[in-house]
Amino acid sequence: MKLIIIGANGTVGSAISNELGARHELIRVGKASGDIQLDISDSAQIRALFARTGKVDGVVVAAGSVHFAPLNEIEEQHFHIGLNSKLMGQVNVAQIAQAYLHDGGSITLTSGIVGEVPIRSGVSAAMVNGALEGFVRGAAIELPRGLRINVVSPGLLEASVAALGSFFPGFEAVSAKRVGLAYAKSVEGAQTGQVYTVR
Known part of the structure; x- marks a missing residue:
């Protein structure tokens, strides 16, 4: 299969690339590295990416920023970092x-453990991850x-420890x-609408 991996050189993206790269043709995309550069918060850049790559069998997104800070220090603009990048960036890619x-192609997005098991200073990440799973x-x-x-x-x-x-x-x-392996299950398997947790 021909797959686009967005965020391919990050910690999670490298795990994805190592697993899927042995069996599939990968187009590695990153904000400042990879075969193609992309800021997922910019829809015009997302459209340009797909116009350049043409038809593919799957797209995987392991990219997006959120702001970590205690709840009493977070202001509206801090929430918008995660909303515009990790949430809407991935939604717009999808x-x-x-x-x-x-036909039959796959889209795989990335949330994270903080959506299910909150941590201090992680309220914005918890919000965004929960929204991604609902989407x-x-x-x-x-x-x-x-699809x-x-x-x-x-x-x-x-x-990351x-x-x-x-x-x-x-x-x-x-x-x-x-x-x-969780990403391989999503890309190579048959299920849809699933949240694959890795704990």
Whole structure:
């Protein structure tokens, strides 16, 4: 299959690329690296990406920013970081991708453990992750041509423990291999409207 991986060089994106790259042709997309550069908060850039790649069999998104801060320090503009980037960026990829996917193609988005198990300073991430999962469940029953959509919710990756572990006290880290397999299940499997959690 020909797959677009958005956020391919990040921690999660690398796990995806390592798993799927052995079996499929990957177009690696990043904000400042990869085969093509893209800011997912800009719909015009998303349209330009698909115009350049043409028809594909699947698109995976592991990109988007959110603001981490205590609730009493977050203001409206801080919420908009996650809303405009991680939430609407991924929603817009899913909307635009439909015209460029072969029949039966797949869309895989990324939420995260904070949507289910909140952490201090993670209220914006919890909000965005929950919204992404709701979008996927709703979109799955309306997609045409046998298109499928799922979302992967990874836990704290082993590779991120040094940088982020202090925000996740008591959490058991997950391997990149297990995270990559969840994306493979979404891309290569048959289900739609699923939230694949990796804990």
